[in-house]
Amino acid sequence: MGHAVRVMYLLAGVADLAHEYDDPSLLETCEKLWENLVHQRMYLTGGIGPSRHNEGFTTDYDLPDETAYAETCASIALIMWNQRLLQFEGDGRYADILEQTLYNGFISGLSLDGKHFFYVNPLASQGSHHRQEWFLCPCCPPNVGRILASLGNYFYSTGDHDLWVHLYGQNSATVTVHGQEIKLRQTTQYPWDGKIQLALDMAQAQPFTLNLRIPGWCTEWRLLLNGQRMRVEPPAMDGYLPITNTWRPGDVLELELSMPAQAVWAHPAVRQMQGRVAIQRGPIVYCVESADNAVENLDRIMLDPAQIADFTVEYRPELLGGVNVLRGPAAMIDQAGWDDATLYRYQQPPTTQPIEVTAVPYCVWDNREPGEMRVWFRAANL
Numbered sequence: 001m002g003h004a005v006r007v008m009y010l011l012a013g014v015a016d017l018a019h020e021y022d023d024p025s026l027l028e029t030c031e032k033l034w035e036n037l038v039h040q041r042m043y044l045t046g047g048i049g050p051s052r053h054n055e056g057f058t059t060d061y062d063l064p065d066e067t068a069y070a071e072t073c074a075s076i077a078l079i080m081w082n083q084r085l086l087q088f089e090g091d092g093r094y095a096d097i098l099e100q101t102l103y104n105g106f107i108s109g110l111s112l113d114g115k116h117f118f119y120v121n122p123l124a125s126q127g128s129h130h131r132q133e134w135f136l137c138p139c140c141p142p143n144v145g146r147i148l149a150s151l152g153n154y155f156y157s158t159g160d161h162d163l164w165v166h167l168y169g170q171n172s173a174t175v176t177v178h179g180q181e182i183k184l185r186q187t188t189q190y191p192w193d194g195k196i197q198l199a200l201d202m203a204q205a206q207p208f209t210l211n212l213r214i215p216g217w218c219t220e221w222r223l224l225l226n227g228q229r230m231r232v233e234p235p236a237m238d239g240y241l242p243i244t245n246t247w248r249p250g251d252v253l254e255l256e257l258s259m260p261a262q263a264v265w266a267h268p269a270v271r272q273m274q275g276r277v278a279i280q281r282g283p284i285v286y287c288v289e290s291a292d293n294a295v296e297n298l299d300r301i302m303l304d305p306a307q308i309a310d311f312t313v314e315y316r317p318e319l320l321g322g323v324n325v326l327r328g329p330a331a332m333i334d335q336a337g338w339d340d341a342t343l344y345r346y347q348q349p350p351t352t353q354p355i356e357v358t359a360v361p362y363c364v365w366d367n368r369e370p371g372e373m374r375v376w377f378r379a380a381n382l
C-alpha cells in the first residue's frame with residue numbers, strides 16, 4: 001500500500017539490511033510483498049501503482065489501462081529492488097521482472113531523442129498524453145539517466161566459483177571469478193532476436209560454473225559451445241542454466257532463445273482486462289498506434305489469440321530507432337448501419353470487417369505524430 005516509488009525504495013533498503021544484518025526475517029518480508037506485487041498488482045509492462053490520487057497502490061487486481069499512473073520512477077525503483085533480491089540466491093524470477101520492467105515500463109519513460117520524459121505510463125491513450133521536457137517535480141528525468149548510466153551493473157554477477165549472466169544485449173565486460181579476470185563479449189541483436197553469442201577470454205583455463213539465464217517467457221532454447229551442441233539439463237525452478245566446465249580462452253557459447261510472438265492474458269480477477277489479450281515477443285510488450293493503423297478508436301480492434309504466434313516479424317532499422325514490427329490479421333467493429341441519430345439499436349448487432357494490424361514495441365510509442373495507443377485488445381475467434 002501507499003506511494004509506489006517510496007514503497008519500492010523502502011524495500012530496496014530492506015533488502016540491503018537483510019544482507020548487511022544477515023536477517024532472514026527481512027528477506028521473508030520482501031518475498032511476501034514481492035509476491036503480492038508481482039502476482040496481483042503489476043502491469044504487464046512492469047508499471048506499478050495504478051492510481052493518480054496517491055501516486056500509488058489501490059487494491060489487488062486493480063489495473064486500469066488508460067488511467068494507469070505507473071510512474072517511471074516506480075518502475076525504476078522496482079528494477080533496483082529486484083536487482084537486490086536477485087543477488088541473494090540468483091533466483092531468475094527477480095531477473096524476469098527486472099528485464100520486463102527495463103524493456104517496457106521503464107524505458108517508455110524516455111523519448112527517442114533523449115530529451116522528453118513520461119512521468120505517467122498508461123497502457124492506452126486517446127492521443128493527448130505526451131512526454132514533456134521537464135516537470136514541476138522533476139524526479140523521473142534524472143532517475144532515467146541514473147539507471148542508464150549504471151545499466152552495466154545489472155548484467156552480470158559473480159561468486160567464488162560462479163558467473164551469472166542475467167541480461168542479454170550487445171556488450172563487453174570484465175569480471176573477476178576466483179581471482180582471475182575474465183573478459184566477456186556478448187554479440188547479439190537481442191531483444192529483437194534470440195541469438196546470443198558469448199565469447200570468453202582469460203589468461204589461462206579456469207574451472208567455474210557459468211549460469212545463463214533462461215527467461216521466464218522462453219520455452220525453447222538450444223546451446224552450442226564452440227559450434228557443438230551442448231546437452232545440459234533444463235534450468236531448475238530458478239531460471240538459470242548452470243554449466244560447470246573448465247573454460248578456456250577463446251571459448252564461444254551460442255545461446256538461441258526461441259522468440260515467437262505470444263498472446264498474453266490477464267488473471268480473470270483483473271476486471272479491466274476481461275476478454276482481452278496483449279502481444280509480447282521476447283521481453284518486449286507490443287502496442288498498436290494510430291500512426292500505423294487507420295482505425296478510428298483502436299478499442300474497436302479485435303485479435304484472435306490463436307493467430308498471434310503467426311504474426312510476421314520484420315526488423316525495420318529506419319523506424320523508431322530500429323525496432324521489430326509485428327503484423328497480422330485482426331478484425332474491426334465497423335460502423336455499418338449506425339448514424340448520428342442512433343446511440344442504441346435493437347435486433348441488429350454490430351458487424352466487423354477484417355483488417356491487418358501493425359504493432360510496435362510499447363516502449364517507443366508517442367515518438368511520431370500524436371495519436372491513439374493501446375496494449376490490450378478485445379479477444380475473439382476471427
Ligand SMILES: [Zn+2]
Pocket residue numbers: 071072073074119138139140141143
Ligand atoms: Zn518520478
